[in-house]
Amino acid sequence: MTERPKTFTIATYGLSHMRHNVMRTITVLVTLMITMGFLILTLSLFFGLASEFDTDSERRSILEGKVPTSTDLFRDLRIDRDMSEGSRQALVELLLFTTVLVCTVSFFIIYNTMALSVRERRREIGILRALGLSSWEVTKLFLAEGGFIGLVSWISALFLGMPLILNLSVYLLERGDTAFFFVAPAIPPQLLVVSFLSCMGLCLVSTYLAARTRIGSSPVKLMRSQE
Amino acid sequence: MPREPFILLEDVSKGYSVGGQPVHALDHLTLSIDKGDMCALMGPSGAGKTTLLNMIGGLDVPDSGKVMVGGLDLSRLNEMQRASFRKRNVGFIFQFYNLIPSLTAYENVLVPVMFERDQRRSRAEELLDRMGLSRRMDHRPSELSGGERQRVAIARALMNDPPLILADEPTGNIDSETAREIVSLFRQLNDEGKTLIMATHDRMMAGKARSMLRMRDGRISGIKASPRSSTVHLGSAQYQTQARE
Numbered sequence: 500m501t502e503r504p505k506t507f508t509i510a511t512y513g514l515s516h517m518r519h520n521v522m523r524t525i526t527v528l529v530t531l532m533i534t535m536g537f538l539i540l541t542l543s544l545f546f547g548l549a550s551e552f553d554t555d556s557e558r559r560s561i562l563e564g565k566v567p568t569s570t571d572l573f574r575d576l577r578i579d580r581d582m583s584e585g586s587r588q589a590l591v592e593l594l595l596f597t598t599v600l601v602c603t604v605s606f607f608i609i610y611n612t613m614a615l616s617v618r619e620r621r622r623e624i625g626i627l628r629a630l631g632l633s634s635w636e637v638t639k640l641f642l643a644e645g646g647f648i649g650l651v652s653w654i655s656a657l658f659l660g661m662p663l664i665l666n667l668s669v670y671l672l673e674r675g676d677t678a679f680f681f682v683a684p685a686i687p688p689q690l691l692v693v694s695f696l697s698c699m700g701l702c703l704v705s706t707y708l709a710a711r712t713r714i715g716s717s718p719v720k721l722m723r724s725q726e
Numbered sequence: 727m728p729r730e731p732f733i734l735l736e737d738v739s740k741g742y743s744v745g746g747q748p749v750h751a752l753d754h755l756t757l758s759i760d761k762g763d764m765c766a767l768m769g770p771s772g773a774g775k776t777t778l779l780n781m782i783g784g785l786d787v788p789d790s791g792k793v794m795v796g797g798l799d800l801s802r803l804n805e806m807q808r809a810s811f812r813k814r815n816v817g818f819i820f821q822f823y824n825l826i827p828s829l830t831a832y833e834n835v836l837v838p839v840m841f842e843r844d845q846r847r848s849r850a851e852e853l854l855d856r857m858g859l860s861r862r863m864d865h866r867p868s869e870l871s872g873g874e875r876q877r878v879a880i881a882r883a884l885m886n887d888p889p890l891i892l893a894d895e896p897t898g899n900i901d902s903e904t905a906r907e908i909v910s911l912f913r914q915l916n917d918e919g920k921t922l923i924m925a926t927h928d929r930m931m932a933g934k935a936r937s938m939l940r941m942r943d944g945r946i947s948g949i950k951a952s953p954r955s956s957t958v959h960l961g962s963a964q965y966q967t968q969a970r971e
Contacts, residue, residue, distance in 0.1 A: 519828030631813025
């Protein structure tokens with residue numbers, strides 16, 4: 500007989516649900532990973548350009564480890580270094596706008612993904628409510644799942660998505676048909692903090708908003724919903 | 727001095743709209759049920775049995791009238807207070823079991839106490855053992871038979887040791903042999919002091935109850951109490967409603 504868990508917690512509940520619905524969990528994770536990958540890329544471009552050029556050597560060492568063909572990249576980094584203050588400022592503003600845009604799009608993608616998940620589980624929410632769990636307790640179950648998915652997506656986006664996107668930018672650089680990507684992506688420490696906070700924030704807020712309305716409705720109506 | 731009834735409904739009405747047509751699920755219903763009763767609700771589909779159970783269990787609120795359980799006026803509680811009332815006082819058993827498919831039998835029984843500090847896990851094991859499911863604790867609902875699922879649902883309903891058990895067609899989806907076992911279990915629970923109210927079409931089950939209410943169109947159309955107990959009372963409002971018919 501298998502060992503039963505010592506405590507039955509939100510985590511046990513969430514992990515059981517994710518294990519039981521493997522395909523859905525993978526779909527959500529991949530969707531969020533791609534979304535967060537783009538978010539991290541935009542943020543990295545922003546930080547790369549906005550940060551002081553002292554970090555160039557640091558950036559280069561990171562890129563050297565991760566990017567296989569970097570000759571052209573460094574040539575373009577030199578262009579970057581020679582960029583006038585006015586051009587750099589214009590690019591920073593453009594990237595700031597892009598970051599806000601990507602954040603907004605990410606929010607709607609995550610919100611829709613979570614809203615779909617909550618919709619699929621209306622009946623389950625009704626059962627939990629009927630058994631005496633309060634709306635806030637059920638919301639906490641969803642927030643824990645949203646937070647966990649957000650964390651896994653962020654880590655995956657960072658370790659899987661970033662190298663892919665970096666390679667793509669190098670490929671575009673080598674083709675030389677884009678002026679945008681000559682701003683080489685960088686991974687400064689503040690990127691980790693800001694991307695983590697924005698990824699988790701987006702996930703938790705969108706999960707909360709997606710769950711709030713349905714969880715608050717009548718348990719009787721929720722239980723009548725078809726799966 | 728007259729005894730305070732455990733469950734008291736005063737002039738309770740509840741309506742729904744089905745396809746744009748208003749339906750009176752409960753129509754000026756007044757009744758009381760004493761503590762320790764085992765009451766069967768019978769009647770055709772749409773008579774209001776489930777709505778009545780939902781009202782008594784604090785799952786739904788009446789459009790008008792008063793629902794009192796254990797001296798508590800449920801119609802005055804907010805949703806959070808009703809959730810707390812359900813957790814402590816009511817064990818629900820549904821026709822379609824309503825187990826969480828991703829959780830094992832053991833975990834399903836623990837759901838009502840998920841947010842409690844003391845989860846009394848040994849109680850969950852004892853309850854499943856009592857239901858004859860000690861070897862099925864780590865199985866998911868999809869791996870269990872209908873009867874086994876319903877017994878998991880009963881164990882879950884008993885997890886918080888509630889004084890009131892509400893069962894909606896508990897034998898509706900199981901074979902007659904398992905149904906007999908469940909009825910016998912309900913009798914045991916009733917003998918231990920639990921108040922049971924069950925909506926059923928099953929005459930065998932209704933025959934084992936201490937009292938029986940027959941419902942039609944959201945009203946009580948008949949009442950039968952066994953000699954051992956005459957705990958169900960209809961109030962004056964109900965007589966008035968019937969007199970208008």
